[in-house]
Amino acid sequence: MLMFDAVVPWATGAAVGGAVGSALGGSGAGGGGTAKFSVDPDQAQKMIDGLKKAIEQLMDLENASGRIQSAGAPGPDPYSGYATLAMRKTAGGEPGGYLWANREARKALEQTIKNIEKALAEYRATDDAAKSAMKG
Structure with missing residues (x-):
């Protein structure tokens, strides 16, 4: 099995990140952390491709943030204005x-991809060295 670290970002006050961090064994009360994972070396590229697709989807979803941030208040009343500011x-x-x-x-997924690629390269180098040692 190929072992690698998956990056888990979260920060104080970020409920979703804190929940993810807690679920993966972190305290949820600070910067971020890592979680240990393993994958069959033959499946590593499929995992990398899936993570890259997730990054692409996050990039597409970032546009939704821009639309929300530029949205105007639905009405002239002060409550609509305050709700819009909060939104x-x-x-x-x-x-x-x-x-x-x-x-x-996205940063966490990119770092996780780098970690998988590094672990895969190390695995292949070790495997190649073992094959060479068996021949010689």
Whole structure:
């Protein structure tokens, strides 16, 4: 089996990230962490391809954040204005906002891909060295 670290981003106050971190054994009360995973070396590329597809989907979803942040109030009353401001903040790039979470998730997936590729390269080098040693 190929062992690698998957990056788990979360920050104080970010409910979703904290929940993920807690589920993977983190405290959910700070920067981020890693979780150990393993994959069959023959399936590693399929996993990398799936993670790359997830990154592409997150990039597409980032556009939704922009649409929400540019949305106007549905009415002239002050409550609609305050609700719109809250909605924009929630969709924004401040820690805990959707745009922030989206970007952190993409960074984590990109790092996880690098970790898998590194582990796969090390596995192949070890495997090749063992084959060479058996021949000689």
